[in-house]
Amino acid sequence: MKRKLLIILLLSSIYMQDEYLFTVPATSYSDWIYFSFTTHNVVNIQDPDNSLDWDLAFQRKHIRTNGGLSGLGNGAAFVDSVGNLEVGSYTWLDEWQNLNTVPENITWLEDTELNDFYDLTTHTFVQGIKNPALNAWGWFDATYALNPTNYVMFVKCANGQDIVKFWAYDYYDNGAGGNVSIRYQTGYSFECPNLAGDMNGDDSINVIDIVALVTMILSGTIQSDVLCYADYNQDEIVNVLDIIAIVNYIVG
Incomplete structure (x- = not known):
């Protein structure tokens, strides 16, 4: 068998x-x-x-x-x-x-x-x-x-x-x-539920998302199910580089 x-x-x-x-x-x-x-x-x-x-x-x-x-x-x-x-x-x-x-x-x-x-x-x-x-x-x-x-x-x-x-x-x-x-x-x-950088899931990327991302990074706890949209630059690490990338996107 x-x-x-x-x-x-x-x-x-x-x-x-x-x-x-x-x-x-x-x-x-x-x-x-x-x-x-x-x-x-x-x-x-x-x-x-x-x-x-x-x-x-x-x-x-x-x-x-x-x-x-x-x-x-x-x-x-x-x-x-x-x-x-x-x-x-x-x-x-x-x-x-x-x-x-x-x-x-x-x-x-x-x-x-x-x-x-x-x-x-x-x-x-x-x-x-x-x-x-x-x-x-x-x-x-x-x-x-x-x-x-x-x-x-x-x-x-x-x-x-x-x-x-x-x-x-x-x-x-x-x-x-x-x-x-x-x-x-x-x-x-894993099918990401949000746009990259859209931390609150409102289908837009703005200063509210930056605040949410900063808070998450400072907490030291990043759940795997949010990694797909928190990791804005897709380097598999959520850190200050993602914040900078989102800021650059917003200011154009």
Whole structure:
């Protein structure tokens, strides 16, 4: 069955330019393996807390996005585990070929602390940081075998704009656990609700928007869902350069 599934996936990747398959060697109980949806490969990250060059990180079953408590990016993830989408089904086994747009009004979850990291020394579960939505990709049964759920999932990349259709479908390579096989499609993006620079959503750019942007920058909190219009110069960072660019636009 597994061999048949892999053949189907390989054939799909040939005919879909934005679809990829990769097996992440995340066998360590302590080290994280970083993956980029830009290079479609594992990347060597020296300072993951301050890097935008990775989108997901893997450690055994655990998966992080570059956002929330895991990094300075605007990454997040969505899972439908109960069939809330309009299509009714909630597994990629049914919907991979059918669901080709990002669902509307979904809830993006950022990385946080969860108490299910296994400590090899104490043989207990301890706290660790990962993404709660992606945590639903598989579960261990009474024999300690991981069973993929195949739930519908989408991942928001570190830049907060690009979105990936994501499926983690296997945990083993020749019986060795921690080798996470993923199937994903790129080419999706976050639809910005406002014009660039229109902070209050009134379809015009004026001094009120400048005040709102200054207030946001000074607060030190910039949510990923406002990045698309707060980042006026589109350099993936919201700072004083965006304020200057908006001022220049207003004064002509």
